[in-house]
Amino acid sequence: MEFDLKPGLKARLVKTAKYEDTANALDAGLPEVFSTPSLIALMEVTSFKAVEPHLPEGYSAVGTIVDMRHLSATPVGAEVWAEAELVAVDRKKLTFDVKAYDEAGLVGTAVHERFIVEKNKFEDKTKEKI
Amino acid sequence: MDIGLSAKVEKTVEYKDTAKAVASGLAEVFATPCMIALMENAAYLAVQDELSEGQSTVGISIDVKHMAATPMGMKVWAQAKLVEVDRKKLTFEIEAHDEAELVGTAVHERFIIDEEKFIAKVNEKAK
Numbered sequence: 229m230e231f232d233l234k235p236g237l238k239a240r241l242v243k244t245a246k247y248e249d250t251a252n253a254l255d256a257g258l259p260e261v262f263s264t265p266s267l268i269a270l271m272e273v274t275s276f277k278a279v280e281p282h283l284p285e286g287y288s289a290v291g292t293i294v295d296m297r298h299l300s301a302t303p304v305g306a307e308v309w310a311e312a313e314l315v316a317v318d319r320k321k322l323t324f325d326v327k328a329y330d331e332a333g334l335v336g337t338a339v340h341e342r343f344i345v346e347k348n349k350f351e352d353k354t355k356e357k358i
Numbered sequence: 359m360d361i362g363l364s365a366k367v368e369k370t371v372e373y374k375d376t377a378k379a380v381a382s383g384l385a386e387v388f389a390t391p392c393m394i395a396l397m398e399n400a401a402y403l404a405v406q407d408e409l410s411e412g413q414s415t416v417g418i419s420i421d422v423k424h425m426a427a428t429p430m431g432m433k434v435w436a437q438a439k440l441v442e443v444d445r446k447k448l449t450f451e452i453e454a455h456d457e458a459e460l461v462g463t464a465v466h467e468r469f470i471i472d473e474e475k476f477i478a479k480v481n482e483k484a485k
Contacts (some may be wrong), residue, residue: 258415261476265392269389288384291377301416327387345382357429357458357459
């Protein structure tokens with residue numbers, strides 16, 4: 229299977245930080261700011277959206293590596309957005325540069341890798357673990 | 359804060375934890391962001407009891423590899439160990455396993471904060 233994916237594909241996703249996205253919602257001892265896992269989820273989804281329209285029917289791309297810096301905290305109610313760009317394609321391995329911002333500036337950066345999988349085969353193989 | 363502090367957090371993978379539900383992919387397997395949340399929680403818990411009243415820790419960086427997928431219904435756990443302390447910066451090594459194998463590894467940094475001060479500063483951004 230050949231994939232028609234070229235560096236330069238981009239996506240941007242915006243969300244408003246809600247209480248459920250805060251570190252405090254994960255554990256009462258953590259502060260009420262947009263959590264690192266929530267920021268990573270936004271970064272991963274944005275990366276996936278950059279390539280999703282270009283994947284053949286039945287294919288998906290799963291996260292394999294995230295190398296991420298969370299530089300600044302975002303309060304509840306603020307808008308936060310991620311911008312992902314596909315920067316390298318090595319057969320089924322896709323590398324993305326991702327930046328995240330809130331209304332005050334840059335809040336996170338990441339280099340992220342995803343791997344193209346045949347969705348049904350991948351799920352079946354995973355279920356064999358049970 | 360002693361090197362070697364550790365904690366383990368376990369959960370069973372539910373539909374809401376899958377890449378399909380989180381929309382970070384379409385596959386109905388444990389999502390990378392959810393594995394990362396479990397890893398961070400283990401790191402946080404490893405040191406939380408050692409902190410003074412009013413202090414907490416926040417994640418500042420994570421370098422994670424997700425090597426194997428975990429199906430719904432399977433148990434998955436993260437084990438975090440404090441490996442370095444540089445004043446307020448804490449470095450953890452974390453491994454995640456499911457019932458079949460090692461599924462992820464991470465090096466994760468957290469920073470000790472004064473919770474009230476931190477929140478006050480963050481809320482200034484909203485003004």
